[in-house]
Amino acid sequence: MKISVSVDVSNLKQAETFYIEALGCEKLRDQGGMSVISAGNCDIYLQEKKAGTKPIPLEAVKRDYGRHWTPVHLDFLAENVDEIVEKILQLGGQHEGGESGDWGSIAYCADPFGNGFCVINE
Secondary structure: OOOEEEEEEOOHHHHHHHHHHHOOOEEEEEEOOEEEEEEOOEEEEEEEOOOOOOOOOOOOOOOOOOOOOOOOOEEEEEOOHHHHHHHHHHOOOEEEEEEEEOOEEEEEEEOOOOOEEEEEEO
16 A cells, blocks of 8 residues: 645645755656655645635535644655755745754744645654
8 A cells, every 4th residue: 555645735836846846856747736746755646726615525614725733744854954944945935943852853844835844854
């Protein structure tokens, strides 16, 4: 079994640029209203969805691309966290703090669409 991740975004081209240039992902293919990119051993489906639309038919919840938090998020492993954070900021993402210790360092971040993720030393 393989796991893939879906990330809703309001602007597909901007999302592609962000994930490829800031986080080092590789574009695999276009697939309708989405792009499939790869982060090492994980495929990420960037899906363009308008703000205010329903993610599932039975709920009153609507898509909102302001900063939001969920306990499920992506972690990107990198050799140089500071270098990646610099790229994230240049491409419209957010750096929301971090921590470091004997184990390495972590940066808490968000993409331009409010989706949180971490960058962690390998």
